[in-house]
Amino acid sequence: MTIISIIIFLFLGIVLLFYFLMSIDSLFGYCDLPTTKRATKQVLEIISEYKKQSGIFYDLGCAKGELAIAVKKRFPQLTVYGIEKNGLRILRARLKAFFLRKKIFFQKKSILDVDLRNADIVYIYLKQSSMNEIGKKLEKELKDGALVITNTTFFPDWQPIKTYITYPKQPRFEKIFVYIYEKSFSKN
Numbered sequence: 001m002t003i004i005s006i007i008i009f010l011f012l013g014i015v016l017l018f019y020f021l022m023s024i025d026s027l028f029g030y031c032d033l034p035t036t037k038r039a040t041k042q043v044l045e046i047i048s049e050y051k052k053q054s055g056i057f058y059d060l061g062c063a064k065g066e067l068a069i070a071v072k073k074r075f076p077q078l079t080v081y082g083i084e085k086n087g088l089r090i091l092r093a094r095l096k097a098f099f100l101r102k103k104i105f106f107q108k109k110s111i112l113d114v115d116l117r118n119a120d121i122v123y124i125y126l127k128q129s130s131m132n133e134i135g136k137k138l139e140k141e142l143k144d145g146a147l148v149i150t151n152t153t154f155f156p157d158w159q160p161i162k163t164y165i166t167y168p169k170q171p172r173f174e175k176i177f178v179y180i181y182e183k184s185f186s187k188n
Contacts, residue, residue, distance in 0.1 A: 033125050035067045038166040039151050039174050043067065043123060044074050046164075046178055052147050054078060055120030060111045060134070065093025065104065067123060072102045078121075082106040083114050116141040125151035132156065138181065148179040155179070 001009075035043070047053065054077045059068040062082030072080045082104060084090050090108045097104045107114070111134060116122065119142060124134060135155040138148065152175055154160065160177040167174040 033061070033127075034063055035125055035151060036166070036174060039125075039176060040067055040070050042164050042166050042176050043149055043151075044070065046149055046176070047071070047075060047078075047121060047147070050147050050178075050180070052078075052121050056118050057081065057121040057123070058083060058114070058116060058119050059123045060114070061124065061126045062089075062093060062106065064089050065096060065106055067125075068093070068104050068106070069097055069100060069102055071123075072097075072104050073100075080104045081114075083109060083111055085110050112137060117143065119143075119146055121147045121149070123149045123151070124153070126153060128153045142181045144182050146181040148181055150177045150179075151175075 047057075053075045057068075057071055057075075057078045057080045059065075059071070059080070059082045062068050062084045063086075065082045065084075068080050068082035071078060080102075082090075082093055084093070084106070085108065087108050090106045093104075093106045097106065111126075116138065122138065122142070124131075126134070131150075131153050132155075135157065142148070152173060154177045158179055160179050162178040164176040164178075165171045165174070166176060
């Protein structure tokens with residue numbers, strides 16, 4: 001075997017091992033809710049519409065980082081953070097961003113441990129059962145005027161300023177909720 005054959009063999013082995021570990025990860029309870037292309041397109045349009053092309057963007061529960069990467073590609077002047085508690089997913093997101101030469105800050109941590117006081121845009125696509133707790137965190141930390149976008153799930157005590165249905169065949173799925181946060185927002 002030549003050196004090149006050995007390198008190719010090792011590379012393919014590492015890739016297969018990585019995908020095997022990602023499969024095991026899914027089997028043991030880590031739910032993967034990837035943002036679809038339709039929803040991604042809508043989120044990018046919302047960011048443009050609300051003129052938030054610069055500042056700080058957080059993708060809470062970023063999974064494999066697909067949306068965070070799409071945001072950075074479209075709005076290179078945004079500082080983009082992807083937050084995920086699963087280390088394998090963060091590793092995959094970091095590798096993809098590295099190969100695409102996109103400077104994105106992927107962090108392995110709990111959403112509840114992230115300081116969001118500097119956030120201009122927050123995107124959330126998580127289970128509905130977590131939205132009350134996340135809503136309370138946002139109420140404590142977000143600055144006035146922050147753009148909050150949720151996918152499929154919503155904040156029970158908040159009133160969205162706009163909603164978009166990106167998948168008309170199932171309007172409850174992929175419904176995008178848009179909020180502009182104000183300190184008195186949740187008390188309305």
